[in-house]
Amino acid sequence: MAKGNVFSRPCAVCQATNAKYKCTTCLAPTCSLGCLRSHRDRPCAAPASADQPDADVASPTPRPLGAFLPPKKPIPGLTKSKNHGDGDDEDVDEESEEDEDEQQARIPMDKLMRLANTDEVLEALQSSRLRDVITRIDQANDDDPNKAAAREAMLLEALQTDPEFAKLVEACLGVVRAP
Template sequence: MEVMCEVCQSQLPKYKCPSCRIVYCSLGCWKSHKESSCSHQRKENDEPNISIEKKEEYYFQTEDTVPIEKLQLLRESEGLRDILRNPHVRDMLSAIDSSPNPAAAMKAAMLEPIFVEFADKCLELVEPSSQKT
């Protein structure tokens, strides 16, 4: 079963709202959603929203699933929070998240030193034993 645009319910979605994660198909649907129903709007100068829902377990785990305890370390990291204050990093993360080809978008982002710093900080917290000094 294909997922349809959550705004107009008539087209296949191409985009995802960076605030609340609904999928939509066009600029018109995005504008309509933003004006009327986006419940997670964030002002440009707000702190990055890096909260995590507290769940006991995942519904769909894979070998790449990060344990909840490690996600908590990411949430509490001041160093990561400092990096996420950079709007350029947030824009890159949004672009990767909404990309039809996230692997290619990630590869392109890894050419940016600030994004490499972000990725290294995440790995340092999630997999500290894999970091070589």
């Protein structure tokens, strides 16, 4: 596999060659938060087709924002989301209490989009060390059937020992809990 500079794509706004950010809608590369904000001021659209990935960029499949650790208890202020299933309503009556709690704890898409565009979160995620902490939590004991418990333990440890991680979590919760 050939090594290359990850930031070699030109900025869609000012054409600088060190694009570090991407628009969450159209994936246009930008070099700074200022250019990203400038790009967001103009209407843009999602890429035409997911079947034709950009040959210049080999990036891993992004994980959903809520994939890191689903909360055990509902977060105050969140509304219960509708079932995002395949439309099969026959099994709705048979959902367990745990499934109902999980449904209630889902974060609505509008709040996830707001979270993805929060400057404080975007800036914090530029730290490779912080991204490593999140990755370690996300991949905690993948072979363990109790991986949720292992992830929760790592999350609590990171919250207590890493002020930068705690600040990111507070910023995320601030967006999620906002009306």
